[in-house]
Amino acid sequence: MVKEVSLIGELQSIAGAGLAEEGPACTAFAVDGLTPRAVVRPSTYQGVAEVLRYGNTNRLTVISWGAGSMMQTGNRPSKYDIALSVAGLTGIVEYEPADLTVTCRAGEPLVALQEQLRRSRQMLPSGPFASREATVGGIVATAGASASRHAYGTPRDFTIGMQVVTADGRITRTGGKVVKNVAGYDLCKLYTGSRGTLGVIVELTFKLAPQPRHEQREALAFDDAATACAFARELERQGMSVKAFTLLNRAATGLPRGGYVLAVDLAGTQAAVNRCWETLSTLAGAAQQLSEAEAERYAGAEAELQTAASVTLECEITVLPSDLPVLIERLGETLEPGIVAYPTIGLARAFWTAGDAEAILTDLTAAFRKIGGSMLVRRCPPSLKSRIDVFGEVPPSFPLMQRLKREFDPNGTLSPGRFVGRL
Template structure:
């Protein structure tokens, strides 16, 4: 990320800094850092692989950046129970390697897995194409430990897959952008690796997009991902996968996973259901992998300087995508269509004024959901309202922040409505 410069002792977070960078190697050391910050009334900015530090408002309060990659141990991996307890600083790639040895996985698509850490993925609630079939982080975190504002470790949940003892602080911390405490340890529920996978590429015109999505929605098959790419987005994904770029204005990618019989039946069934209406390309097993990988990495594509994310009803996705595609400076439009999530990506040619005007249009169109600025130059943020209008329940969010972090040590000011 351009705006995050890092060397061994200092680091710039979203244009703010340089801030001293410290890397504790134990939870006890981390506790001392929190207590020191509390005593000096300074802020702490927890980071992992720094793949998503551009999310949210830039810091404004002096303090320290805490690199959590020193806390990366596996605490317990009872593979037959299909759970794992690990420290939060482990990279997603290291976690994946450990799980795959036991034919297990955490089915969350995370770009830049060699850098992104589990704690960072949790704090930012990162997800990808297969969220349609498997859900998001909140569905997999069954236990969590974090440091509170006094530097003491607290936990919630446990190590069993079904547990309703106590309030589910796991849900509260997932997606909290590090504003309620520093996540130190996580217990995850796991799933088996899929035996087989397949990806379909379907090409269509703008006018056909909603019909095609509705057809896929009603299909007898059960896709695990349902991705929509405009031509600019398809160019990025297919180039990354070393494949010929589709010619149609829209590409819909439908992914299947499961046992061999189930996947091959779905491949045949989908051909029956949509085969005559649009161009169609199926990739089964190994040939599917580069495209799956490209879809997962798409969010980290280097030529995206500005990214907006809209969360909509799935039925609104087609019209929203088509309108966004026709907007100024032709963004790369990409959607997790089954989940109602649409991203628009622009290159560095976009000006701040253009961005502001597109954002206004997007917010007017996103009636039920919201539009956030996921990435943009740091100095635009003050004028763009990156999180959008305050949500209905923002007063409660402030109340929770005030209870958990009364002195505003953790990532102050970076989250929704200045939290």
């Protein structure tokens, strides 16, 4: 017990008395059934650095948190002593609209940042995400990609600079504040999607995009996924101003009858959007086009699935776009999950509310060997996590990744066991 007292005492002296807690406060920071011994919410980068230095020196493991909306994705931690929340590190550090870049602290919620940017008719080309609390740090750390990646890419494409605290407590910079920069290794790429296993992101600089002048959502009904995907790719081929294509199956739309809905988010100048609408209407039969009200209804479908408590298994599968129809068909054979797919990207998310998760995964893994691609289990029963790697089979370059982890975090302080191959 003496040690427990010294841990919380130490953290309180680092972060301030009210910013480190033990006991009941820790329950909210449990990961896969493991509850940390203490939670600390530093209010400065220096505080984050001191917590990590302390943990690293004393062989205590640290899992970093933003809003926690993506914490269910990952392997079960091998050990979990301290929950380090950066949710208190909020706010914009530097924003000059004419530079079309912004620097903000990692705990800044995306929604709040977008609110600020909107005033200058700009945006971070990311999201929306299911959770309104999702922080920019969390989105980058998990490489959170949204439907708009069709037009704008993923966090790796628009994150141009970072401050990251290393496992041994050094506050380091990589990249910069300019949109074009080739000075030194691009470690932003390394930290993006590394899920807190190489360092803790405390500050980010993003390349922004002007807000589209005009946006319009259209939705179309299709009998099969292949035709819907081909339709999307044809619009893409013709250079239509589309921000996102989202394909939903019957289970995802909640429609009583079968088939698929393709939501098309048009974005651009008014004239361009009008032209896109005309092209889309010409390509599609009148019966296929759904009303505006219906189209709006599907906007929230993915977020609903992502937050639905009834979902017991959620997978994200990436394949070549041309293989997507086969994948969707194959997914449908596994107890008809809700499916949300991005036809031009080759990404599908499937949500199951019933069935034996392990049996479904075994079945799917066999199917993917044929199709090729990668699968991430975003949500599954915690009991299953002792038997599977949620990131799927380790990639061929896994030995290099192991060496990276050893170089960046030799003591295994940062989120140990959580990443691919239980790194």
